[in-house]
Amino acid sequence: MYFYIILEKRRVKKMIWFEMKKIFLKRVNQVVLLVLLAIVLVGSFLTIRDVKCYREDGTMISGLSAARQLRKEKNKWQGRLTEEVIQQAVAENQAVNASAESEELMLAGRQNLEDIRELVNMGFSKIGEYDYYVCDQIAVDQAADLYEKRLSNLKEEIIGTEQQEKIVFSQKEKEFLIRQYENLKTPLFYEYMEGWKALLDSQYLPTLMIITIVIIGFLISGIFSDEFQLKADSIFFSTKLGRNRAVGAKIKAGFLAITAVYWSVMLLFSAIVLGVLGFGGAGCMIQTGGNWYSMYNITYFQDWLLTMCGGYVANLFILMLAMLISAKTRSTVVAITIPFALSCAPMFLGRVSMLTELMNLFPDMLLRISKFLDVFLVCEIGGKVFGLYLVLIPVYLLLTLMLTPLLYFGYRKSEVK
Amino acid sequence: MELNITNLTKEFAGMQAVNHLNITMGSGVYGLLGVNGAGKTTLMRMLCTLLHPTSGEITCDGKEIFAMDGEYRKLLGYLPQDFGFYPEFTVENYLHYIATIKGLRPVVAQKRVKEMIGAVGLKKAAHKKMKKLSGGMKRRAGIAQAMLNDPKILILDEPTAGLDPNERIRFRNLISELAEERLVLLSTHIVSDVEYIANEILLMRDGKLVHRGTAKELIDSMQQQVWKCYINKNEVGHLLKKYKISNMKSDAQGVEVRIISEEKPIPNAVLEEANLEDVFLYYFGEKAGEENDMV
Structure with missing residues (x-):
């Protein structure tokens, strides 16, 4: 057999x-x-x-060398993105903006915090109306509310307004989304990615x-x-x-x-x-x-x-x-x-x-x-x-x-x- | 080993390709003769379980072949009329694959593939891709695959179609060698193929068996005689309309014709010994002559 x-x-x-x-x-x-x-x-x-990044002199590079430089720069922020860290990133962003002599140098100077800048932009823009300059204008103290803002935006702008984007959620779906948002463990961990x-x-x-x-x-x-x-x-x-x-x-x-x-x-x-x-x-x-x-x-x-x-x-x-x-x-x-x-x-x-x-x-x-x-x-x-x-x-x-x-x-x- | 076909019928869109057929076959070579559309291929496909009959049954030693399933197909070797293969496989690979799906054990498969490649004379072409083989070599590969499992029932559908005379003779001899102690059913419309090797000939027309017997019995069954005569070329048309002509040969003087007729067709006609081609024309003449350009 x-x-x-x-x-x-x-x-x-x-x-x-x-x-x-x-x-x-x-x-x-x-x-x-x-x-x-x-x-x-x-x-x-x-x-x-x-994958692109700027050299210190404002010229742009891409690919492997860009990745190497970005890894080095972005990993300065490696760790939990606590309220303090976010505030620090917003402050540094605004300082670079103020001190840079040209746009290229400004972009080169703040590319290490570009991911955190992006979080703030998304977090404080109205949903569907993304504003690239929010992080440049926001008060440093206000940036600490980033995680609360995510949940409040969900409640007010996504599931709160039934007309918005024609998205209509049932009560159970709303509860599910809120629960998912609340379950996100913050502060988020960050490193070069x-x-x-x-x-x-x-x-x-x-x-x-x-x-x-x-x-x-x-x-x-x-x-x-x-x-x-x-x-x-x-x-x-x-x-x-x-x-x-x-x-x-x-x-x-x-x-x-x-x-x-x-x-x-x-x-x-x-x-x-x-x-x-x-x-x-x-x-x-x-x-x-x-x-x-x-x-x-x-x-x-x-x-x-x-x-x-x-x-x-x-x-x-x-x-x-x-x-x-x-x-x-x-x-x-x-x-x-x-x-x-x-x-x-x-x-x-x-x-x-x-x-x-x-x-x-x-x-x-x-x-x-x-x-x-x-x-x-x-x-x-x-x-x-x-x-x-x-x-x-x-x-x-x-x-x-x-x-x-x-x-x-x-x-x-x-x-x- | 006995195959029993009882009241077998196959209909396609209301047309009866095989019509209430009854045949019993044991060991030996059976030649299945008939014009195109006589139902030969349909019958063979049913015998190979490729088609289900509309009614009737086929039994092998008393067991219904579709119920036997793999156990029946284990006994079967089949070379279809349109022999399809995998063009990128070498001959050896192809035979190994067929041996595998025939359920041969690997050791047996190895041995049989080698044996069959030798038996059909494809040793030199064993590593050639199937698509590179000549028509004759492909047919030989076809017979080799059919014989791999040493089948008790060997079904060959038009095995010599498209072969040159040398290949045909070689092929006939090969079939004769392989025919011992098994049932071989050989379908063709080339009369000489079966004349030499078949023990018994089955004549099919319109899905029905019209006659069966040895070549001699079939020749004896003819109710008419065969005549040979020389005529002028301008008389040919008249004779074609009136008689079944089994052969014509032109030369400078006129035309030599072979006529099948109950009575002497013209005064100078000479009585000839009938052969199987005459039998074919006798039974299928109308179709062969008028519709299919056969014989």
């Missing part, structure tokens, strides 16, 4: 290996993988290049996720339909394991290909960006960066995990669906359009106000988690309120699991006409 199980496992592994060979030996797939690698490298370069900000708060990551899913779509769309396209279906389905384990091996190969390519791309991109810009700041709350009003009380590292796992679930769901379509329609071309349609179309359809709420439930939202963490997307299930992503991830994971037997039983019953 034990021998039989070992033998079966080896057999299935071998089948998966052959299925992987079918995918990766295809010339078109090799080309799209090379294109994807090039995109990752170019994307990493552009992300790194976006340009690497994480560049990685998660820029447009490059969601774009790369969309490109990745479309390219993986190319790879896996033929797993099922190619048997028909190549007319290899007759032999495949007339073999002993052709209607059971061989079908399972196809699904597993698809799953492995999605997993391997997705995580390779994401880990490579993250490793290059963080390797160059630095891993520092992983423990900082995302509110310390550009997500001041986020209801998610998570660190940048947790943000990365959430973003990556969400993206992975979206990849699994959308690409499993593409495989199902490939098996049902027997057309690789039709299957290839699925990842493209599901990752891009909802973005545009979501701009139609009637469809916005519906589009928020589409799986493409999981490809852009880091960009939506400061948006108040909540949903109520069974009287409990959750952040949208904490619902979407398990729901799409469950849907993916439900697609698997549909794919298996649908394909194994295929007839060769």
Whole structure:
């Protein structure tokens, strides 16, 4: 019995290996993988290049040298951002403004406290009316109210006014948001975090996720339909394991290909960006960066995990669906359009106000988690309120699991006409 | 090993591709002859569990083949008419893959792949990609995959289609060698293919079995005789309309024609010994001559 199980496992592994060979030996797939690698490298370069800072003489530098200088300068403020520290930063900001001989020198002089300056700007601007100069004008004493202001802004401007931004929250949702805000542990810890900000708060990551899913779509769309396209279906389905384990091996190969390519791309991109810009700041709350009003009380590292796992679930769901379509329609071309349609179309359809709420439930939202963490997307299930992503991830994971037997039983019953 | 086909029917959009067919087959080589659209491929696909019958059943040693599932397919070797493969695989890789999905144990698969590559004469091409093989070599790879599991039932659908005469002869010999102690069902519309190797020939038309027997029995079953005569070229049209012509050969003097007819078609006609091609024309003549340009 034990021998039989070992033998079966080896057999299935071998089948998966052959299925992987079918995918990766295809010339078109090799080309799209090379294109994807090039995109990752170019994307990493552009992300790194976006980190800029001024030298003491007011000239601008970017990339690795900028990151080195910023790390050195910003880590002067490393530690808890207490009321005193915030006041000190505001005072220093205003002192630099007053003493600088040129705008470049002013920007160079205060770039070490730019993140804290940004917190004050966001905290004391009206929501939706961001004012870049608030920190330059605010009274130093007033800056101490930064954390209270965050909560009061939520109560007064976001959930208090029903007309505002057409956002209407139920009582339970309001309580949830207030509770989340109150749960944020202050004073926030601060240190240099340009690497994480560049990685998660820029447009490059969601774009790369969309490109990745479309390219993986190319790879896996033929797993099922190619048997028909190549007319290899007759032999495949007339073999002993052709209607059971061989079908399972196809699904597993698809799953492995999605997993391997997705995580390779994401880990490579993250490793290059963080390797160059630095891993520092992983423990900082995302509110310390550009997500001041986020209801998610998570660190940048947790943000990365959430973003990556969400993206992975979206990849699994959308690409499993593409495989199902490939098996049902027997057309690789039709299957290839699925990842493209599901990752891009909802973005545009979501701009139609009637469809916005519906589009928020589409799986493409999981490809852009880091960009939506400061948006108040909540949903109520069974009287409990959750952040949208904490619902979407398990729901799409469950849907993916439900697609698997549909794919298996649908394909194994295929007839060769 | 006995395959029993009982009242088998397959309909496609109201058209009966196989129509209440009843056949019993044991070990031996069976040649399935019929014009295009006779239902040969549909029958073979049902025998390979690729298509479900609309009604009727197929049993293997008394067990329904669809219920047997993998246990039945374990006995099966199939070479389809359109032999599809994975173009980027080498011959060896391809055969290893098929051996795996046929459920062969790795050690057995290793041995059988090597044996079959040798048996079909593809040793030199074993590491060539499938897409680089010639038509004949692809067919040989096809027969090799069908034979990997040493099948008790071997189903070959138009195995010699598209092959040059040398390849066809080689292929026929190969099938003859492999045919021992198994059931081989060979479909073709090239009469000479089955004439040499089939123990029994099944004639199919419009989804039905119209006749079965050995080549001699089928020839004897003809109700008409075969005549050979020389005619002028201008008489050909008239004869074509009136008789079934199984062969024509032109030369400077006129045309030598082979006519199937109950009575002497023209005074100088000479009685000839019938062959299987004449039988084919006798049973399928109308379709072969008028619609499908067969024979």
